[in-house]
Amino acid sequence: MNGETVEDFMKKEVQLLPEEFRELKQYFVKPEKVKCETLNGHSIDIWTVFQKDEYRIVYSDQRNIFGIAFVNILQDLIYLGGRGTLKDAVTAYIQRDNKE
Numbered sequence: 001m002n003g004e005t006v007e008d009f010m011k012k013e014v015q016l017l018p019e020e021f022r023e024l025k026q027y028f029v030k031p032e033k034v035k036c037e038t039l040n041g042h043s044i045d046i047w048t049v050f051q052k053d054e055y056r057i058v059y060s061d062q063r064n065i066f067g068i069a070f071v072n073i074l075q076d077l078i079y080l081g082g083r084g085t086l087k088d089a090v091t092a093y094i095q096r097d098n099k100e
Contacts, residue, residue, distance in 0.1 A: 003030075010028065014086070024050075027051060029049065029050065031048065032047065036058065037077065047060075050089075052093075055068065055069070057069075067081055067089060068081065068089060
């Protein structure tokens with residue numbers, strides 16, 4: 001997928017989110033393909049689609065799933081894992097945010 005395809009896909013996905021997530025819609029960003037490190041040290045290419053503070057919601061066009069990542073103190077993007085749908089990823093983001 002290219003950036004334009006992912007951006008069109010994301011616009012549709014964001015519109016499908018339940019009303020309860022409306023205040024988070026402002027944090028969806030133009031998709032950007034980035035290198036991300038997994039917890040086991042592998043490097044993967046993934047699309048950043050949401051950004052708030054150090055957390056990101058990311059999209060894997062290879063696996064067609066959304067997940068969560070964060071920027072560590074060294075400014076490296078670390079992939080925490082896939083969550084499934086965009087709604088699943090937003091829910092996981094909210095739950096992580098509430099634990100702080």
